[in-house]
Amino acid sequence: MSNDLIVMDNSIVKASYNLSVSEQRLLLSALAQIPKNKPIDPKQAYYITREDFVRLGANADQATRDIRNATKDLMKKTLLIDTNAGILEFHWLSEVLRFDKNADARLKLKYPNPEDYKNYINGLRKYNLLESLPVGRHSDDIVARVVFDSRILPLLSELKDNFTQFVIDDVAGFGSVYSFRFYQMMMQFKSTGYCKVSLDDLRYALALFEKYEATKDLRKWVIDTAVNEINEKTPYKVSYELIKSGRKFTHLELKFKLKAEPKKVTVLRDQNTPDLFHKMSDSQINTYSSILSKLHSISDLAENKDYSAFAVWISNILRDPQSVRAETAKRIFKALQTETDFKR
Incomplete structure (x- = not known):
């Protein structure tokens, strides 16, 4: 999938900068959304979700806090790129918006009267709550919106030569x-x-x-x-x-x-243990894991009430059912068969 690919000019790979793990995750989450081989609108915003951070190894309970801290810190950070004219220094980002999900309730308390309606609407605009969110991004999960510095954009898109690319999942879980x-x-x-x-x-x-x-x-x-x-x-x-x-x-x-591909070993399994969704696409897996995360019949499998983190956990099982006990895989499969229209 193109959204899994990170592409950057080699000058960024060799540039001098120091980012924390959370700042790296924020940067990669935004870079993965940049269209490949297409012009970029300098004002284009990229939305960062909790799921983005969990995917890259963040603790689900701390992902929101990590994103907020990373946006604050990354706004201050610069990178140094060696050019023919000398060392060029500029910021990674030009703009950050940290969404406040409680803003609407606070504004209603602050402006309770009909004559205050204009102030209430202006307040919503201030918090960006009137802005339409991008298609395919779950608004409840979005924590921040970032815009890249215009000077870095030529080094991130429409690259023909001297660029580096890798799959974002390759670096998921890095702690250093x-x-x-x-x-x-x-x-x-x-x-x-x-x-x-x-x-x-x-x-x-x-x-x-x-x-x-x-x-x-x-x-x-x-x-x-x-x-x-x-x-x-x-x-x-x-x-x-x-x-x-x-x-x-x-x-x-x-x-x-x-690494060498591990030799395939034939495993004799309980015939009643389903070989889950081995032909499903990533998009289908994401859809069904989101459905499953909200089913009461398996809610006890969640460590907490964090639906997004639970959905990510389920998606990993759908990709590799043998990563959990057979009984757990059976329960997930039975729940999907019983409570959705899914057909094998």
Whole structure:
């Protein structure tokens, strides 16, 4: 799916910036929505939902707070891009709106009288509650709206040469800011499976400044952290070597390749255990998981009353029913057969 693909100019991959994990998730959630190979309206807004953050590994109970904090912080952040004319610095975003779902109720209390109606309507406009939301985005789940800085747009769309792309799900679950950057560096050289960068350039790109000046600290807290997480959570197996020039380590070499496909093993299963939805598309899975998340007959399976998080959990089961106990899979299948018009 095109909305799963992140595309950026190589200059962003090599740029100097420092973003938190939540800021990376916010940025990737917006980047995934940018149309590929099409002009971008400089004022185009991208809507960030709790589901976007949960998909990228955020705790469902903290996703809203993480988004709000990330929008505040990312508005202040800049990136440094090396150009022929010098180092160009600009912000990632030009505008952020954090939706306030309680604004309408507060405005009604503030302007209860008919003569206050104009003030009430103006208040709604201030909170953007009169604006029509984009098709396909669930308004109850939207937390923020962002607009990119116009100067970065040429580096995000209509790219013909010198760009890096990867699937957003490859980086889902990253807990280290360095893993995101290392993975982007790897994907820039995906065709060769080899990447070499000087340690000075690496420190610059990661905006480490005075941190981890000793190579042993850089190895422990940055390189090992990123490499181990990439090996654990992505489709790639990566190894590295630190290269010396004289008595000093000067370069980092990364070698990587796709992990070998696991051998298919025939598993004898209980004939009463359904092989759930193995031919369903992602769109169908998302639709049915949303329906299931609101069914009373399986509501006890939810850890809390967070329907969005419950729907994501169910969608993972629909994709891989063997990830849970057979009895749980049976209950989900029975609920869908009994309470919807779904036909196998």
